[in-house]
Amino acid sequence: MSLRPSILDPLFAPVSTLTGVGPKVVALLDRLLAEPNRPARVLDLLFHLPHAGISRALKGSIAEAPPGEAVTLRVRVVHHQPAPFDRPKAPYRVLVEDDTGDVSLVFFKMPRARIQQLLPVGTTRFISGKLEQWDGRRQMVHPDRILDEAAFAALPTVEAVYGQTEGLTSRLIAKFVGTALGTLPAMPEWQDAAWLAKNNLPPFADALRAVHQASDAPPEESDKNPARRRLAYDELLASQLALAMVRNRMRRLPGRTNAGDGHLVDALINGLPYSLTGAQARALAEIRGDLMADKRMLRLLQGDVGAGKTVVGLLAMASAVEAGRQAAMMAPTEILARQHYERIGPMARAVGLEVALLTGRDRAAERRATLAGLESGAIHIVVGTHALFQEGIGFKDLGIAVVDEQHRFGVHQRLALGAKGESVDILVMTATPIPRTLALTYFGDMDVSVLDEKPAGRKPITTRLVSNDRLDEVVAAIGRAIQAGQLVYWVCPLIAESEVVDLAAAEDRFEDLKQYFGEEVGLIHGKMPGREKDLAMERFTSAQTKILVSTTVIEVGVDVPAATVMVIEHAERFGLAQLHQLRGRIGRGAASSTCLLLYKGPLGQVSRARLETMRETEDGFRIAEEDLKLRGEGEILGTRQSGLPGFRLARLDIDGDLLAAARDDARLVMERDDRLVSERGRALRVLLYMFERDAAVKLLQAG
Ligand code: ADP
Ligand code: MG
Secondary structure, three states: OOOOOHHHHHHHOEHHHOOOOOHHHHHHHHHHHOEOOEOOEHHHHHOOOOOEEEEOOOOOOOOOOOOOOEEEEEEEEEEEEOOOOOOOOOOEEEEEEEOOEEEEEEEOOOOHHHHHHHOOOOOEEEEEEEOEEEOOEEEEEOOOEEEOHHHHHHOOOEEEEOOOEOOEOHHHHHHHHHHHHHOOOOOOOOOOHHHHHHOOOOOHHHHHHHHHOOOOOOHHHHHOOHHHHHHHHHHHHHHHHHHHHHHHHHHHOOOOOOOOOOHHHHHHHHHOOOOOOHHHHHHHHHHHHHHHOOOOOEEEEEEOOOOOHHHHHHHHHHHHHHOOOEEEEEOOOHHHHHHHHHHHHHHHHHOOOOEEEEOOOOOHHHHHHHHHHHHHOOOOEEEEOHHHHOOOOOOOOEEEEEEEOHHHOOHHHHHHHHOOOOOOEEEEEEOOOOOHHHHHHHHOOOEEEEEOOOOOOOOOEEEEEEEHHHHHHHHHHHHHHHHOOOEEEEEOOOOOOOHHHHHHHHHHHHHHHHHHHHHHEEEEOOOOOHHHHHHHHHHHHOOOOOEEEEOHHHOOOOOOOOEEEEEEOOHHHOOHHHHHHHHOOOOOOOOOEEEEEEEOOOOOHHHHHHHHHHHHOOOHHHHHHHHHHHHOHHHHHOHHHHOOOOOOOOOHHHHHHHHHHHHHHHHHHHHHOOOOOOHHHHHHHHHHHHOOOOHHHHHHHHO
């Protein structure tokens, strides 16, 4: 049963409920707006915003009108020229003129009577459409509009242009949107009145009407248009409020102290071959502060690649073990889980801790032993993949869950993980340098610790752009590098959407390189059985193979300090954040590193600018901001795949500044009226339902 306020019913009704929308149109609108699990609804039509406006203002005279563009002209009708009898398929032409020249209007298969009715000889008409030059004459094929004086006066000067589908023109969509706007119910104002006034924002319904009245203003102006901003803010508030409600609920669950006297933490730190950076020490103090407090921790540990997050995660887990709890670290891939296990294991065992690995492919006996150890509490720390949070895995007393490379997980998994213990503290570690605006969007008001300092002694990476034509030189350079004892990653590109094709590319390259380097070349890719992947990684780590050809499986987290060269083929096809992640696999040891970005020319201006950015900087934040500008937010976080709801109206590249305001507002609402029962609270429920963030509302019932 849906608890959706009934005031919203007309908006959630299918488009077929609109007058004038018959089955044929429904099918077309469905094609444009439906999702696999629902038909096109009135709401979807209303949120289908025009992406441009065409001006219908008069554009000078016929002689001045630029060919190839949409124009509106005031003309006299001079002469009709029907198709000759012997060529009935020829077009019907009507000659029109003004004082500067003439235009031939061309009609195919339009009933003659209709043409004569629209364009009587001798009358004045307003025509708009695209002017073309044909055979030395001006013509216009099927004008969009043919209007008399009165109709022209009634026409809006700018017409909205909508994303269309075959058989459904922009004009028709505009008509149905008009009908839909007519059904808009009177809804309570959910925004703070003072805030609206201060920012000069119109009421929701006015704003929605206004954005459908497109303007032909340049994009910079329409981006800042108050109507569009109002709608964007509504959507951002809905999402921030939903996140705040989830968080509020988690916070309200009783927490407990999950850190002890620090003896394990100190022992671990003493055993490290290096000292913590200032940033690591700061983050650790913040985390221990949260663990000590009897509220739940929900903290993001954000640090660029190579900043040293893993050891902070380990120290956080050790803190919980001190308090008599267990700890879990979850990684997005088996390779990563195993790597964490191999690095963390020896350190933790050295201070007397029991550590286990749990992935989807452990042998049955191993797995049984691990499960028993988790249940009895004999295992203190477990490292694993998603497998950790399957049904049937029980802990004696889980105190903290550390999630590495969070952006690969959805919010749902995060919540599932919280459910594994009575009050599990959660530390999310992310290597993707997420711009602040995005962090807010996806994690809401999480606490954040930032590792803004790299471990001492890191050498900068030299990055070069090299054309594909020079592959021979690259191979020669690689040969010299491995002679000198260096290890090389060779990354093959992501082609289209097809893993099969990617694989073929990597396998081909592997074969090519074997011709030169024989057994010194290894191959790793996502489709390999897990054991083979481990083996390939092991051989590379121990320098049995010196060149590792891979698809992008090494993108996240892999740590082989002796690897100092990376070749990335078709670098122009990667996102910047992804290139940054990849490149972060080198430059980890004391030796200096080189990254060769191979591209297939000629490069467009944007592609070149992007690759230049990579050459110029290693600053992940700067790179991420550039990426955001160039690609949009979904791709950075990989959320297209993970199915997080995106935004329909807000655009983070231009509305990012509103996000902080929405977050603050949501927090204030939670402080004053966390059950949403005040007048504004009830209006906010309408908002949440309208933007389909109603999962959050259910928490009100549950808790
Ligand atoms: P990331 O933040 O990308 O996950 P890692 O945790 O994998 O980084 O650490 C990268 C490398 O830096 C590892 O080899 C780790 O041992 C090393 N490292 C971590 N902290 C320090 C430090 N304070 N000083 C020197 N090396 C460090
Ligand atoms: Mg890492």
